[in-house]
Amino acid sequence: MRSFAYQRAADPSAAIQALAAADAGNNPLTEAEIQPLAGGTTLLDLMKLDVMRPRAIVDINPLSPAWATVSLENGNLRLGAMVRMADVAANPEIQQNYPVVADSLKLAASAQLRNMATLGGNVLQRTRCTYFRDVSYEACNKRNPGSGCAAMDGFNRTHAVLGTSDKCIATYPGDFAQALIALDASVDITGKSGTRTIPFAQLHKAPGDTPQLETMLMPGELISGFTIRGRWPRSAYLKVRDRRSYEFALASAAIALDVQDGTVRDARIALGGVATQPWRARGAEAQLKGQKFDDALAERAAETAFEGASARRHNEFKIALGKRVVARALHQAVTMEI
Amino acid sequence: MDDKTNPRSLSAFNRRSFLAGAAGGAMFPLAARAAGSATSTIPSTQDPTLPVPVTLRVNGHDNSLNIDARTTVLDALREHIGLTGSKKGCDHGQCGACTVLIEGRRVLSCLTLALSAQDHEITTIEGLSNGERLHPMQQAFIDHDAFQCGYCTPGQIMSAIACVKEGHANSDEDIREYMSGNICRCAAYPNIVAAVKQAAPEILSG
Numbered sequence: 335m336r337s338f339a340y341q342r343a344a345d346p347s348a349a350i351q352a353l354a355a356a357d358a359g360n361n362p363l364t365e366a367e368i369q370p371l372a373g374g375t376t377l378l379d380l381m382k383l384d385v386m387r388p389r390a391i392v393d394i395n396p397l398s399p400a401w402a403t404v405s406l407e408n409g410n411l412r413l414g415a416m417v418r419m420a421d422v423a424a425n426p427e428i429q430q431n432y433p434v435v436a437d438s439l440k441l442a443a444s445a446q447l448r449n450m451a452t453l454g455g456n457v458l459q460r461t462r463c464t465y466f467r468d469v470s471y472e473a474c475n476k477r478n479p480g481s482g483c484a485a486m487d488g489f490n491r492t493h494a495v496l497g498t499s500d501k502c503i504a505t506y507p508g509d510f511a512q513a514l515i516a517l518d519a520s521v522d523i524t525g526k527s528g529t530r531t532i533p534f535a536q537l538h539k540a541p542g543d544t545p546q547l548e549t550m551l552m553p554g555e556l557i558s559g560f561t562i563r564g565r566w567p568r569s570a571y572l573k574v575r576d577r578r579s580y581e582f583a584l585a586s587a588a589i590a591l592d593v594q595d596g597t598v599r600d601a602r603i604a605l606g607g608v609a610t611q612p613w614r615a616r617g618a619e620a621q622l623k624g625q626k627f628d629d630a631l632a633e634r635a636a637e638t639a640f641e642g643a644s645a646r647r648h649n650e651f652k653i654a655l656g657k658r659v660v661a662r663a664l665h666q667a668v669t670m671e672i
Numbered sequence: 673m674d675d676k677t678n679p680r681s682l683s684a685f686n687r688r689s690f691l692a693g694a695a696g697g698a699m700f701p702l703a704a705r706a707a708g709s710a711t712s713t714i715p716s717t718q719d720p721t722l723p724v725p726v727t728l729r730v731n732g733h734d735n736s737l738n739i740d741a742r743t744t745v746l747d748a749l750r751e752h753i754g755l756t757g758s759k760k761g762c763d764h765g766q767c768g769a770c771t772v773l774i775e776g777r778r779v780l781s782c783l784t785l786a787l788s789a790q791d792h793e794i795t796t797i798e799g800l801s802n803g804e805r806l807h808p809m810q811q812a813f814i815d816h817d818a819f820q821c822g823y824c825t826p827g828q829i830m831s832a833i834a835c836v837k838e839g840h841a842n843s844d845e846d847i848r849e850y851m852s853g854n855i856c857r858c859a860a861y862p863n864i865v866a867a868v869k870q871a872a873p874e875i876l877s878g
Contacts (some may be wrong), residue, residue: 337740337741340741378744393785445778445834445852446771450780579848650867659871
């Protein structure tokens with residue numbers, strides 16, 4: 335690990351001031367010379383791998399507990415960015431009213447990592463693409479813009495089939511983000527000029543020609559919280575992976591439904607493990623709305639969810655697997671007791 | 673080695689006390705006795721090439737160190753304080769061998785900066801026993817032969833204690849799920865599950 339200067343921010347304004355001192359110019363935020371440290375589970379890992387090389391670290395852990403509150407008021411859920419994953423997964427009210435949120439966190443990482451990682455850091459976690467994480471591969475457009483993509487013709491079994499570009503096929507690895515995007519969550523971003531709120535769906539960027547630009551955050555900006563409007567008791571997160579526990583998704587689905595008398599009034603579907611960014615399947619949702627639910631409808635929606643999917647040599651199976659995951663998760667959400 | 677860095681006087685000779693004692697002179701070149709770091713003021717390090725004073729509270733004892741800002745809790749424990757029970761497996765947060773409790777929560781000491789862990793109570797495998805009397809989870813691992821090579825065992829035991837206290841040791845399935853962050857290359861998993869089950873009631877009632 336390269337050496338860095340360390341400072342601990344006493345409060346949000348100190349943190350923002352310290353982070354904003356890094357004038358990144360046109361560089362991506364992930365390359366900024368000053369990085370915030372929360373749970374550290376991504377940052378320290380990638381610093382040990384020499385993938386991230388900050389010259390200074392601003393420890394924002396003192397922002398807990400101010401930014402670590404959970405509130406469920408007026409039918410809306412507000413989650414502070416510094417809440418640890420495990421604390422949301424274990425919250426009985428969230429388990430009851432937002433099972434897709436609780437399950438997406440419970441099924442991620444390990445108990446230790448969930449105790450450490452914050453919600454804000456979780457949605458910003460970096461891809462697990464082997465060629466990104468190993469600096470001995472020179473070609474990585476995300477890590478080394480313009481250098482090419484070693485994954486294109488490498489072992490790309492875990493790579494994305496949706497939202498890819500000819501520059502990058504790295505999978506977005508997170509689970510919680512799928513619950514957020516499915517439920518139309520908003521994200522609060524705090525910076526020098528105060529706090530602004532944007533749809534969570536606008537936080538992450540498609541790789542396109544600039545896979546090094548992963549989010550629209552600017553230096554000096556921190557995620558301060560998330561809001562989900564309404565309650566979604568009929569919701570579920572289904573995650574399929576190589577191991578039963580402690581593994582990233584090969585394919586996952588976040589589902590939230592409003593079903594009355596067998597008819598789907600509202601449907602939300604997001605896909606994990608198969609796309610380059612948190613992925614909402616709006617076409618599939620449209621197919622379900624207003625329809626009587628049955629397995630044939632679920633299968634048609636699953637087909638629609640993967641329209642336009644594009645596989646490389648080793649990840650073709652993800653398209654078939656992903657469709658089955660969507661259909662099964664829909665079935666699970668429709669039949670669950672609430 | 674001063675008594676600040678020696679959490680417990682071990683009455684019987686064993687390999688660990690020998691290693692810690694023998695290496696004492698060489699292992700603590702940066703140990704600062706009077707750096708004024710008993711206060712809770714967190715230093716800002718503007719020059720990354722300089723060591724920083726850090727006080728870590730481990731198993732009820734304060735340890736004042738002068739360390740590189742890059743030092744993790746795991747390396748501080750093993751290389752500076754002389755507590756080698758917490759193990760370095762992957763050093764990337766994937767294997768669980770380095771699991772310790774910070775404020776009673778199980779975390780990975782290899783992904784925690786020592787600087788971040790100041791002002792927090794750290795508990796390691798060395799802090800579990802009551803004199804010669806083992807913690808119920810330690811005893812249960814022996815009773816059920818829940819290890820072979822033993823390298824992952826300190827992390828398994830720290831994680832298992834937290835698993836029980838979190839309320840996640842109610843079934844075999846629960847234990848397997850909530851212990852999945854601790855990898856055992858010898859695959860002692862069935863015996864680990866049995867050990868956790870045995871110790872759980874005693875820990876919860878104690």
